[in-house]
Amino acid sequence: MDNFTFYAPTYFAFGKETENETGKYVKRFGGKKVLIHYGGGSVIRSGLLDRVKTSLSKEEISYVELGGAKPNPRSGLVYEGIELCKKEGVDFILAVGGGSAIDSAKAIAAGAVYDGDFWDYYQGKAVEEALPLGTVLTISAAGSEGSADSVITNENGMFKRGASGEALRPKFTVMNPELAKTLPPYQTACGITDIMAHLYERYLTNTKEVEVTDRMIEALLLTMIQEGTRIMEDANNYEARANIMWAAMMAHNNSCGVGRTQDWTSHVIEHELSALYDCAHGAGLAVVMPAVFTYNMHHDIMRFAKVAVRVWGCEMDFEHPGRTAKAGIEALRNFLISIGMPKNFAELGAKEEDIEKMAHIACFGDVNTGSIEGFVKLGQKDVEAIYRLML
Amino acid sequence: MDNFTFYAPTYFAFGKETENETGKYVKRFGGKKVLIHYGGGSVIRSGLLDRVKTSLSKEEISYVELGGAKPNPRSGLVYEGIELCKKEGVDFILAVGGGSAIDSAKAIAAGAVYDGDFWDYYQGKAVEEALPLGTVLTISAAGSEGSADSVITNENGMFKRGASGEALRPKFTVMNPELAKTLPPYQTACGITDIMAHLYERYLTNTKEVEVTDRMIEALLLTMIQEGTRIMEDANNYEARANIMWAAMMAHNNSCGVGRTQDWTSHVIEHELSALYDCAHGAGLAVVMPAVFTYNMHHDIMRFAKVAVRVWGCEMDFEHPGRTAKAGIEALRNFLISIGMPKNFAELGAKEEDIEKMAHIACFGDVNTGSIEGFVKLGQKDVEAIYRLML
Numbered sequence: 001m002d003n004f005t006f007y008a009p010t011y012f013a014f015g016k017e018t019e020n021e022t023g024k025y026v027k028r029f030g031g032k033k034v035l036i037h038y039g040g041g042s043v044i045r046s047g048l049l050d051r052v053k054t055s056l057s058k059e060e061i062s063y064v065e066l067g068g069a070k071p072n073p074r075s076g077l078v079y080e081g082i083e084l085c086k087k088e089g090v091d092f093i094l095a096v097g098g099g100s101a102i103d104s105a106k107a108i109a110a111g112a113v114y115d116g117d118f119w120d121y122y123q124g125k126a127v128e129e130a131l132p133l134g135t136v137l138t139i140s141a142a143g144s145e146g147s148a149d150s151v152i153t154n155e156n157g158m159f160k161r162g163a164s165g166e167a168l169r170p171k172f173t174v175m176n177p178e179l180a181k182t183l184p185p186y187q188t189a190c191g192i193t194d195i196m197a198h199l200y201e202r203y204l205t206n207t208k209e210v211e212v213t214d215r216m217i218e219a220l221l222l223t224m225i226q227e228g229t230r231i232m233e234d235a236n237n238y239e240a241r242a243n244i245m246w247a248a249m250m251a252h253n254n255s256c257g258v259g260r261t262q263d264w265t266s267h268v269i270e271h272e273l274s275a276l277y278d279c280a281h282g283a284g285l286a287v288v289m290p291a292v293f294t295y296n297m298h299h300d301i302m303r304f305a306k307v308a309v310r311v312w313g314c315e316m317d318f319e320h321p322g323r324t325a326k327a328g329i330e331a332l333r334n335f336l337i338s339i340g341m342p343k344n345f346a347e348l349g350a351k352e353e354d355i356e357k358m359a360h361i362a363c364f365g366d367v368n369t370g371s372i373e374g375f376v377k378l379g380q381k382d383v384e385a386i387y388r389l390m391l
Numbered sequence: 392m393d394n395f396t397f398y399a400p401t402y403f404a405f406g407k408e409t410e411n412e413t414g415k416y417v418k419r420f421g422g423k424k425v426l427i428h429y430g431g432g433s434v435i436r437s438g439l440l441d442r443v444k445t446s447l448s449k450e451e452i453s454y455v456e457l458g459g460a461k462p463n464p465r466s467g468l469v470y471e472g473i474e475l476c477k478k479e480g481v482d483f484i485l486a487v488g489g490g491s492a493i494d495s496a497k498a499i500a501a502g503a504v505y506d507g508d509f510w511d512y513y514q515g516k517a518v519e520e521a522l523p524l525g526t527v528l529t530i531s532a533a534g535s536e537g538s539a540d541s542v543i544t545n546e547n548g549m550f551k552r553g554a555s556g557e558a559l560r561p562k563f564t565v566m567n568p569e570l571a572k573t574l575p576p577y578q579t580a581c582g583i584t585d586i587m588a589h590l591y592e593r594y595l596t597n598t599k600e601v602e603v604t605d606r607m608i609e610a611l612l613l614t615m616i617q618e619g620t621r622i623m624e625d626a627n628n629y630e631a632r633a634n635i636m637w638a639a640m641m642a643h644n645n646s647c648g649v650g651r652t653q654d655w656t657s658h659v660i661e662h663e664l665s666a667l668y669d670c671a672h673g674a675g676l677a678v679v680m681p682a683v684f685t686y687n688m689h690h691d692i693m694r695f696a697k698v699a700v701r702v703w704g705c706e707m708d709f710e711h712p713g714r715t716a717k718a719g720i721e722a723l724r725n726f727l728i729s730i731g732m733p734k735n736f737a738e739l740g741a742k743e744e745d746i747e748k749m750a751h752i753a754c755f756g757d758v759n760t761g762s763i764e765g766f767v768k769l770g771q772k773d774v775e776a777i778y779r780l781m782l
Contacts, residue, residue: 003407004403005402005404007400007403009398011398016394098503210634212610212614213637215613216641220603240600243600250646259633384557
């Protein structure tokens with residue numbers, strides 16, 4: 001196991017009606033003038049935004065609002081939010097929504113106390129300072145509610161890039177699984193896929209003998225398979241939503257990713273798809289993961305056989321472990337198809353003629369250096385071959 | 392899943408030589424005058440205490456010392472520590488050792504800023520204030536390094552009781568698995584047993600449909616079986632020590648115990664054994680757990696069958712699930728025997744004639760109300776019957 005540090009000081013309030021306590025938590029973490037940042041209609045239609053505002057007013061906390069956060073959140077709205085914060089003297093950011101609203105809120109939080117262009121942080125500059133931030137979570141997927149990361153798409157060139165820094169970790173997160181039950185099944189399935197991707201990206205490591213984190217990742221994958229299936233059968237199943245909501249946070253707060261190298265190749269390759277076609281991140285990952293894993297499988301057959309046996313219940317073929325490894329990837333693909341995810345470029349709306357361009361940006365784009373350095377080091381030709389496996 | 396809150400803001404620095412950074416962390420969390428609290432000779436002999444002191448001096452942090460913390464830590468030393476803190480104007484407590492030194496340090500931290508008798512906290516009063524506390528961990532067992540709990544034995548009457556409160560959670564914990572390698576095998580095995588008990592106490596719940604936390608607990612139990620076996624074969628196996636050290640913390644910081652009722656019957660019943668005979672807590676638990684589980688098994692056969700199949704690899708007997716449940720308990724008992732733990736009263740040094748007295752104290756003692764309210768509600772006659780299963 002590699003040396004590491006781990007620090008996850010987010011306060012979680014989990015369960016029914018917890019959104020009504022939002023004001024109390026903002027107050028506890030020092031917020032007096034809040035920017036509420038959210039996405040679109042559903043947060044308003046469901047009455048959630050009103051309940052959150054009521055809880056703020058009860059604590060005599062004033063607020064301004066900025067709606068319009070979109071999947072694959074864009075830099076334009078971030079600039080707008082930063083300006084609003086500076087003009088209004090905002091001292092606390094409250095994201096109400098899923099990963100898009102939260103990631104966009106994190107970018108605003110960092111930009112509001114920075115003299116330069118916030119995009120610097122998405123070009124590799126470490127985030128060392130930001131306004132404090134809280135979240136009211138409505139979608140189990142991104143894990144941003146418990147992480148120190150944020151991903152934003154720059155409209156100027158369609159680069160989708162991430163920033164990191166402890167200052168981006170939410171002070172508190174309100175998690176009411178009921179808030180997710182009005183999600184369309186497709187979005188629920190995209191969330192399930194994203195969570196499973198966060199687990200696979202950590203599972204695919206070159207660090208040896210990390211059984212404790214291997215086992216925890218496997219536990220969370222098994223949970224996603226069982227509870228993911230249940231929730232697709234019955235969107236109103238509170239218990240399934242609750243299990244998934246906690247699993248999503250645990251999958252990405254890095255308690256099961258410590259002390260080991262991680263992959264993140266599937267995310268890098270997917271980001272080009274959602275930047276170019278604006279497809280849902282989870283849907284892109286469903287197409288990308290089986291292709292990446294098939295291409296990289298031979299780098300460590302036993303690791304892929306392990307997840308196949310322990311998570312997917314495949315029989316171990318002791319004479320031909322490669323067959324077991326492959327069966328595990330097929331099982332993942334079939335599970336993702338079963339919950340309604342696309343399986344190839346055509347179903348995703350991606351185009352073969354863009355492959356070279358996407359592979360080039362993934363390897364040589366604004367901040368990259370000619371290759372993707374994950375579980376396996378991949379050059380542009382490798383990435384092109386991976387995209388071709390998705391045709 | 393029940394509503395819950397979760398907040399675990401301990402900073403963990405994990406890996407080789409991390410103890411040399413202790414001073415840096417004390418400084419980060421505001422310590423200027425430190426009480427170093429530790430156990431006995433091994434911390435001195437190994438040079439660890441000197442390395443910690445050097446790291447404090449490097450940051451120009453002054454300190455006083457109090458050694459002598461013992462397994463089943465006693466109230467007498469706590470009073471001594473509290474007095475020392477008040478006399479010397481200590482503003483930060485640093486525990487160097489295992490659960491005993493840490494729990495004793497937590498009691499000192501709470502008592503040093505309290506006008507009454509610190510023992511009030513161990514009689515049910517919530518700990519709302521304490522001096523900030525850091526730990527340098529040398530033994531994987533108690534999980535106190537990441538928890539908000541502390542257990543102390545009152546010499547006056549031999550009551551072993553626990554206190555809880557967020558103020559007791561360490562600000563930071565330094566975890567170098569190498570520090571544990573000089574432990575005698577018996578103590579390593581006691582630690583393994585204690586960690587597994589923390590997992591079982593959470594697993595035995597009356598809350599339905601908590602798959603995510605069930606799976607995480609199973610993952611950590613599986614880790615303990617695999618890595619526990621390895622470490623008993625080779626005390627110098629760094630990787631096994633590292634896996635166990637992280638598993639021990641995860642087993643008790645409550646991330647896998649949220650949203651569900653928990654048991655803690657085995658701990659209550661064991662506390663009477665270690666209070667009376669001063670046996671190692673883990674050794675006591677090894678004798679207690681199989682007896683408690685055998686007695687309570689019929690309350691929820693399927694839960695015991697689940698852990699038997701998923702953790703112990705037992706075949707599910709679909710016609711007679713009770714046979715599977717029992718096989719799982721037998722597998723646990725055999726594993727504990729295999730790592731050198733005692734299996735009955737005789738091997739533990741406990742006496743049949745004390746059963747009635749211990750059962751009475753467990754049920755009616757200083758703070759109890761006539762029964763143990765855990766997975767199954769148990770009266771004195773039940774507890775006596777459980778002790779008799781250990782003969």
